[in-house]
Amino acid sequence: MSCSSIKHRFEEERQKGLSFLQAMEFYKEAEGLVAAHKMEIEEMRRTNADPKHIRHLQEHIADGEKLLQEIKSLHLH
Numbered sequence: 001m002s003c004s005s006i007k008h009r010f011e012e013e014r015q016k017g018l019s020f021l022q023a024m025e026f027y028k029e030a031e032g033l034v035a036a037h038k039m040e041i042e043e044m045r046r047t048n049a050d051p052k053h054i055r056h057l058q059e060h061i062a063d064g065e066k067l068l069q070e071i072k073s074l075h076l077h
Contacts, residue, residue, distance in 0.1 A: 003064035027071045034064040
């Protein structure tokens, strides 16, 4: 699963009405993916992987971090 697909699912659920529990599940999933991508980048750097692949993962990390920030800024009513 990618950060952008989580973001898409999050937006769909948000439009329907998002519960606190659902938001927390999305947060945990995105947080795990961001952490995994960061570890993957470290491994890629150690093995001198293609910089294009590293940049691609960095974009996923940025998307995931934006989603995390968005979830953090939610307000309960």
